[in-house]
Amino acid sequence: MPLPAVPLPPRSLLRDDVYSRVRDAIVDGTLAPDEQLRDADIAAWLGVSRTPVREALLELSRAGLVRATPGRSTVVAPLDAAAVRDAQEVVGALHRQAVESAVPRITPEDLDRMRRANAAFADAQRRGDVDAALAADAEFHAVAVERCGNAALSAVLATYEPVLERAERLRFASHEGRNSVERHAALIDLCAQGDADPAGRCAAAIWQTLAPAVPSRDSADAPTAADTPTPGDTP
Numbered sequence: 001m002p003l004p005a006v007p008l009p010p011r012s013l014l015r016d017d018v019y020s021r022v023r024d025a026i027v028d029g030t031l032a033p034d035e036q037l038r039d040a041d042i043a044a045w046l047g048v049s050r051t052p053v054r055e056a057l058l059e060l061s062r063a064g065l066v067r068a069t070p071g072r073s074t075v076v077a078p079l080d081a082a083a084v085r086d087a088q089e090v091v092g093a094l095h096r097q098a099v100e101s102a103v104p105r106i107t108p109e110d111l112d113r114m115r116r117a118n119a120a121f122a123d124a125q126r127r128g129d130v131d132a133a134l135a136a137d138a139e140f141h142a143v144a145v146e147r148c149g150n151a152a153l154s155a156v157l158a159t160y161e162p163v164l165e166r167a168e169r170l171r172f173a174s175h176e177g178r179n180s181v182e183r184h185a186a187l188i189d190l191c192a193q194g195d196a197d198p199a200g201r202c203a204a205a206i207w208q209t210l211a212p213a214v215p216s217r218d219s220a221d222a223p224t225a226a227d228t229p230t231p232g233d234t235p
Helices: 011-027 039-046 050-063 081-105 108-127 130-148 151-172 175-193 196-206
Strands: 066-068 074-076
Touching: 011 039, 011 050, 011 151, 039 050, 050 066, 050 151, 081 130, 081 151, 081 175, 081 196, 108 130, 108 175, 130 151, 130 175, 175 196
Parallel strands: none
Antiparallel strands: 066 074
8 A cells, every 4th residue: 555645844844944943042042152053963953954954044144143154154143232223123113013003903802912911921020930021022012913914024023033032031031121011011001092103102112122231242332221212202
């Protein structure tokens, strides 16, 4: 009896899986800054060929998580304040757009989901559970992104949010992370009131608080406290 044909996963799915696994290892610190990334080692780790590994590393390089030098080694990119500021400008602007688009469509169930996520975030902060805090924070912000229904916006966020998640791990591990609970609560109130423009500005400002948590390679380029907006400020 002939065996049924089992189609292999499409090449793009293999690349996406490799991308996700390596990205997560970089973000959670399993792969440390400046650590060398060898195609063969990653391929053996994930049980794939070297082709999807190379494709995934190229995408990670575009996202700023990997630093590749032609003809030389590929390494995990250091966490740098300038790179974080670049990413947060893009991510902040897109979250502002997402919230402004989502507010007219937001439901009581959406608001309850945001409140539950913020409560879980606060609890994780109290327990010092950074992984749980990051998961709750992602759940909180996902509400507006999903409700706005913009696939292109979601795709760009998926590329650059991991850069910020590395910085968030520093922030959430510090006392400054507790301020995020209040920022989230302010955003929920504005969404509940149907104030799209102030809610959008509040969402953008939330994402402008990360770079100061990251050591800058050039102290003269490091932002000061005065440069960091609050949720009420116009970013």
